[in-house]
Amino acid sequence: MTATLIYIHGFLSSPLSTKAQQLGEFVAAQYPDIDYIVPGLSNNPGEACQQVDRLVQDCLRQRASPLGLVGSSLGGFLATVMAERYDLPAVLINPAVEPHNFAEHFIGAHRNPYTEVDFSLTTADIDGLRDMGVVPQTSRYWVLVQEADEVLDYRRALDFYRGSKMTVEAGGDHSFQGFDRHLAAVVDFLQLA
Structure with a gap:
């Protein structure tokens, strides 16, 4: 039975992100039986x-196997939405908490540095985050x-996910420096191996 691990990248990111x-x-080398999926998101x-x-939904419908999520930043918020909707475990890296409360300054034109795609966010997009x-x-x-x-105040995540397993590291940055130190523990936590 093949397990599935979905990585959900953040805003202005892509499947090419370092994490x-x-x-x-790591998964390909250590757990080649895990199906690792990183969708390129809008x-x-x-x-x-x-x-x-x-x-x-496709993964749950097609496979009777464990499914785990990893989400970074806004991807952490999306992973939370999916984890609650489908009763899944998730590892969240510097997750965005209630992003509608701080995303108004993102309204306007942007360019994704990975994909070089130009796009704009509107007030309706921010309202959509609130609805999630x-x-x-x-x-x-x-x-x-x-x-x-x-980018994000880590204390908001500590409050929002109070009672969850937490790793709080001094220093670092929004990219979560040294993420590679936690890779084996991520797979273990999601119970995919």
Whole structure:
């Protein structure tokens, strides 16, 4: 029975992100029986959520095997939405918590540095994030944060996921420096091996 691991990248990111690549290389080398999937998501958060939802539904429908999620930043928020919707375990890396509360300054034009795709976010996109709001069942999460995250206040994640397994590291940044130190523990936590 093949387990599946879905990595959900964040805003202005892609499957080419360092963490997605590190986890993929680790899984391929150490757990070749795990099906590792990193979808290239829309730059629009609502569309990205729909893409992930369809992927999770397809995995659950086609396989009677364990499924785990890893999400970074806004991908951590989307992983939380999916984990609650489908009763799945998830590892969250510097996750965005209630992103509608701080995303207004993202309204306007952007370019994804990985894909070089130009796009715009609107007030309706931010409202869509609010509509996705969730209350986490804390036993299903492992939250990894670094205190020097320059994008998100790590303390919001500590409050939101209170009662979950937590790893809080001094220093670091939003990319979560040294993520590769946790790769084996990620697979173990998700009970995929």
